[in-house]
Amino acid sequence: MVSLSATNQDVRPVFPFTAIVGQDEMKLALILNVIDPKIGGVMIMGDRGTGKSTTIRAIADLLPEIPVVADDMFNSHPSDLELMGDEVRNLIRKQEAVETRFIKVPMVDLPLGATEDRVCGTIDIEKALMEGVKTFEPGLLAKANRGILYVDEVNLLDDHLVDILLDSAASGWNTVEREGISIRHPARFVLVGSGNPEEGELRPQLLDRFGLHAEIRTVKDPTLRVEIVEQRSNFDQNPQSCIESYKDQQLDLKQKIIDAQSNLKNTNLDYEFKVKISQVCSELDVDGLRGDIVINRAAKALAAYEGRTEVTVQDIKKVVTLCLRHRLRKDPLESIDSGVKVAKVFDQIFEGS
Known part of the structure; x- marks a missing residue:
């Protein structure tokens, strides 16, 4: 099996994620x-x-770069059967060697x-x-x-x-x-x-x-607006210098994401919290079970991102609005923001947890 690294990629410089204010x-x-x-x-x-x-x-x-089967139109994974096209899967089952390389996501x-x-x-x-x-x-x-x-x-x-x-x-x-x-x-x-x-x-x-x-929403604070404008101007004038100045922060965040992906399967969500999450969804009259499932997944992903194996109430609180605000039934006569409504019900049910 030959492994090649994706090099000499002619791509435009990309604004560093950690530089975004x-x-x-x-x-x-x-x-x-x-x-x-x-x-x-x-x-x-x-x-x-x-x-x-x-x-x-x-x-x-x-x-991080991902391994793919060279010249495959579906970016097939070289070993995970679920992420392969049929042609590559047949080669793997026949135990034939496939050439692999690494590409950017x-x-x-x-x-x-x-x-x-x-x-x-x-x-x-x-x-x-x-x-x-x-x-x-x-x-x-x-x-x-x-x-x-x-x-x-x-x-x-x-x-x-x-x-x-x-x-x-x-x-x-x-x-x-x-x-x-x-x-x-x-x-x-x-x-x-x-x-x-x-x-x-x-x-x-x-x-x-x-x-x-x-x-x-558009940033209202004048100081923050100036910071954002200056960041963008610096990048436009000298992209490589800007990218280099955030290199360490980018590497740290990349490693944090890799560790979280690896540790996700070991992250636990307490049964009592699962019940209260479903109570929140029920109280907000959320249709179906997608809301419950997504909150469970997002809370565990956040705990893994923070380097923990147990989900806390704060993890759930941080993701619950992201998961539910778009699932609430719209009432044209109601003036309260959907995010505020989610937070209010969450506090009522999780209070004292």
């Missing part, structure tokens, strides 16, 4: 999702010009005008019928496997495409069927959507399927 809620939501992708992605809603795209690209750049942008074929991929029907060969042209879901799929202005994307993205993110697979011919490939990715609430919300049925929902 403020927007702690968005940064935490992204970190929790890369620690445990089963949380189900994050929807980021906020004002224009608040650094949504910059932050999402920065977290992808921060992550894929970061795929989905444009608003994308068609279903562009997203899912296409099968060459003529070649399949005439030559009996399945020829697959991979789409964005194939390229995003084991990475991050980012949809800016997701609230303006066709609902049918959003459904496809959410189904693939939840199942980890994408299936393309044309004229009785079917091809399936792994599509495990962290789905990140962003949008401006002024341009409309997603339908509740779709919004509910995002694991976390982060709200960001």
